[in-house]
Amino acid sequence: MNRKRVASAFTVLAVFVLVGTSLWFFVTGKGLQVAGMAAVASALGVITTVFVDKVLPHTQRTLQAPDALQRIADAVRVEWSEELVHRFVATERDLVAVRWLPRTDLAGRLGDSDLLISGTMRDVSAIVDQFMQLRPRRRMVLLGRPGSGKSTLAVSVVIKILDHPQYRQLAVPVPLSLSSWNPNAVALRDWISRRIADDSFEYVKKDLDRGEWLRIVQRLVTQGRLLPVLDGLDELAEKVRVRALQDIEHTLGGQDLVLACRSEEYSAVKEAGGVLTGVAVAEAQDIELDRAVGYLREMTSNATSEQWIKVYSDY
Structure with missing residues (x-):
């Protein structure tokens, strides 16, 4: 999870709550309760900070060294x-x-x-x-x-x-x-x-x-x-x-x-x-000729074919 994206999401949410609360206070005429609105916004800011800086790093650190x-x-x-x-x-x-x-x-x-x-x-x-x-x-x-x-x-x-x-x-x-x-x-x-x-x-x-x-x-x-x-x-x-x-x-x-x-x-x-x-x-070390020929004989499935016999006969 990307910390910046989560922080951005919480910030957007805080803005929506702030704007919504302001409109509600304005429509209902409860302007004196703006202090409550400020308190809500402050609380959201604190929650965002704590969540991003404390909770997320703890989650990410669950991938410990052995894992x-x-x-x-x-x-x-x-x-x-x-x-x-x-x-x-x-x-x-x-x-x-x-x-x-x-x-x-x-x-x-x-x-x-x-x-x-x-x-x-x-x-x-x-x-x-x-x-x-x-x-x-x-x-x-x-x-x-x-x-x-x-x-x-x-x-x-x-x-x-x-x-x-x-x-x-x-x-x-x-x-x-x-x-x-x-x-x-x-x-x-x-x-x-x-x-x-x-x-x-x-x-x-x-x-x-x-x-x-x-x-x-x-x-x-x-x-x-x-x-x-x-x-x-x-x-x-x-x-x-x-x-x-x-x-x-x-x-x-x-x-x-x-x-x-x-x-x-x-x-x-x-x-x-x-x-x-x-x-x-x-x-x-350099490979001796007989060792190389032995390896070819061992690994070649058609080692007994006429073509291979002709190669081996030279050695």
Whole structure:
């Protein structure tokens, strides 16, 4: 319900009562009772103020943080499960078994121990388990060549976290493409809040208007209740990448985080002064030829056809 509309409605009602009462006093000749008319108008004004400023906010606050987080999680699950289907990924079996190994030269450190993440695209659950065991913060960077599966793994990790038994102990993961962010024009926290609010508004629009929902999301972001899964640092203009990574570290340094980027570009940004602290870094490995052929054999329904046999025979 929109507070301004309700306030306007009450104001109009107060005016009608005021005019009607004035006419009645004039026709009946009870001019001395104008004081009563003024009292009625004053009372209506007080009621309007109290209702708008006290009752309405109480009604709107019935969407508490757990409910708001659940609606965002629902929005993420629907949108990004569909995205995986569009990428022809219905199950982990549909993923080529790309191996992910630690990049200790790029990782942050916790005491004397490297923060390590490793696994394969066929066992995303194992990667998520390792991610959830990271301390004191869960922060992971996924690197790889173009087309190596960084974005697909990032989205798969999001869905696995939402399915994880300990999910409610975590911030709600939300995939966000950095390509739409201008670090020189918009503060990261504001950009994250507006993107999430816009993407999930469909799930709350019956209860809240956009402005109210944005304010709720802003509080959740500030409180660290949402886990940004940022993809595409390499898609930003080269001249702003260092600034972007510095802003990410400054704004989200104390929060959980997932970042996906091309290996070469991330290394260049780090060498130029951009840095994320306390992160585990995993990099996609090139696929061996026999692994690629095995995947094609497994996933191709007509793998025994004459055309495919001819392809495989060359290897």
